[in-house]
Amino acid sequence: MHEKDLFRGRCFLRRLLVIPQSRYLKKPFPQKGLFRCRAHRAATSIFHSYGRGGGIVAQRFYIPMAHARGMLEGRAVLRESVEQWWAAQGFVFPSAFARRARIGFVSRHVATARYEDCAFILLAERAGLCPVWxxxxRDRFVTHSPVKASYVAPKVVGGFSPRGFPEIRKIVLADSQICEKERTPLDRILLGSGEAMVAWHRRLLQAVYPGAWTTDPSDMYLARGWAKGYYPLLLSLAVAHGVLFEDFHGGETGEGLMRFTREVFEPAFDAVAATFGVAPMLVPLPWWRELGYYVAHHRADQWRTDRSILKHLLQ
Structure with missing residues (x-):
């Protein structure tokens, strides 16, 4: 079977860990035709080879969402060990994780409100966890990152057509070419009004999910340098303080992420598991194209009814 088809099959299995199979199989992919057929065949092949639950990849790196809260509560005795490990390496443990229990979190450059964030909120709530971003x-802006590019030019869902299709409009908050040329840190990018770009996104998130908790360990990231240095610390937050919602074997960047997954994420995952005797807890975060759109400010209190985008998550 072609490697790309196996990859798509794994993506299919990732989603089965989050969405009940009886619902998801009604429409497993937004795409149609040959892609769907190949993905189904690949998923079936992996199921037959490794059994229900996503095979080697799913069983090793991810946990079912239904088990997340129970596993997190059972690891409370490890919280102090993780915090001491951070201190031994010269870093202050993130206060949001130290002060709160039962956390579900995502790791993004900027806390904002794409529909992916809405999906995360729904899943965290369903798991009985408090969402944290x-x-x-302080990372620098680059245009080759689709997510970073969207921060300065978000595609916003202004409404829906009579047939239920999202009506998209692009808002240009800042000049991406200038930001990249000057290698501007994300928190230094300013809008024409003088407002910081990250403040614009923070306002949107607070409108969508009032009281949203955020934490920014940028000092640790900068001190550690590249991702290989800081990923063990990031994943350690999912040992006893929270559950990380992410998909390192599919998700938004898809096959382009596989090198990062193989060279950065998986070694860091194994290192953290060896350090604490238990693996970080990850729940796969589903992805389809519409989740990359942003909620409009004027519709911030209506996103929970946007079934045409959030699809099965609102069923």
Whole structure:
């Protein structure tokens, strides 16, 4: 079977860990035709080879969402060990994780409100966890990152057509070419009004999910340098303080992420598991194209009814 088809099959299995199979199989992919057929065949092949639950990849790196809260509560005795490990390496443990229990978190450069964030909120609530956004605001802007590019030019859902299709409009908050040329840190990018770009996104998130908690360990990221240095610390937050919602074997960047997954994420995952005797807890975060759109400010209190985008998550 072609490697790309196996990859798509794994993506299919990732989603089965989050969405009940009886619902998801009604429409497993937004795409149609040959892609769907190949993905189904690949998923079936993996199921037959490794059994229900996503095979080697799913069983090793991810946990079912239904088990997340129970596993997290059972690891409370490890919280102090993780915090001491951070201190031994010269870093202050993120206060949002130290002060709160039963956390579900995502790690993004900027805390904002794409529909992916809405999906995360729904899944965290369903798991009985408090949503938290861990950010890296002092990272520098680059245009080759689709997510970073969207921060300065978000595609916003202004409404829906009579047939239920999202009506998209692009808002240009800042000049991406200038930001990249000057290698501007994300928290230094300013809008024409003088407002910081990250403040614009923070306002949107607070409108969508009032009281949203964020934490920014940028000092640690910068001190550690590249991702290989800081990923063990990031994943250690999912040992006893929270559950990380992410998909390192599919998700938004898809096959382009596989090198990062193989060279950075998986070694860091194994290192953290060896250090604490238990693996970080990850729940796969589903992805389809519409989740990359942003909620409009004027519709911030209506996103929970946007079934045409959030699809099965609102069923």
């Amino acid at each position: 861990s950010t890296y605001l």
